[in-house]
Amino acid sequence: MLSTGNDIVSLNAINVTRTKQPNFYSKILTPTETALHQQPCFANIPFEIFVWLLWSIKESAFKYLQRIDVDILFTPVKFEVSEVQIPSKFNLLNFNTAELKGTGFGGLNSIGATIKFGDYILYSNSLIYQEFVATVVNNNEDFGKTHWGIKRIESDDIEIQSVGVRAFLTKNLPDKNIIISKNPQGIPVLLKDDLELSIPISFSHHEYYVAYSFQLPV
């Protein structure tokens, strides 16, 4: 079954002191994952951002799997993140644009990872800027059919976030006669002429940032 999952965390909204406390991060990371941060490749990623990077990966994986099994519960420590690949010249840059969108992550300084949950193996790509961490998850290492977008919005009001991310996706869909709805399980879907399309979508918003992903068939 085709699916997609994404997540965005605004780094201006996180509590840095709390994130660094073991009673907080131990609810998100396993001891093995926590130890990953000691590797030299993470030298340019502060620990609090590392924690939220892994949260973002795990949440995206959860959203990916929720479309397949609505009864799955989000237990971050049960989503095992490994093989985190940091680009050799990784630096935290400012998000100097209003929006960014793409198909796949080629040519971008994205961070790849593998996620294991039960029998499922998933793959992620994350972008980290000074302002946010954004992740998209797929069941294949090839993200060539994975479309995504990230946008800064002017308000952190929940309704404006929701309307903003839907308008952003609609603008970037190939067919303008598609509407966004929700299925009975509360998962967002695309409809055309009242029929659900087999193009899974995922939305995320946090503070002043919104993001979407959608997956086209290979």
Added chain:
Amino acid sequence: MTRQEILNELKKVISPYTTNKEMLAQINEDTDLLKDLKINSANLVDIIIDAEAKYDIEIDYDEADKMMNVGSCIDVISEKIGQKQ
């Protein structure tokens, strides 16, 4: 503590993380933290940590993953308080 007493305290724990104060005022055991109170999922761990401090209990994430609505939060907190006594 009765379930109503836990609910009243839980309201205070949740309050900093929701802008939907109207819904917060009317919460009941069926209220969903994410869908009804529009709490960002990134704040779920904050709520667990604050609840731990408030009730002097420890909630591991195996239990926390059930805390999606107010009733299940009360179940977990009530059970943990019971284990202390």
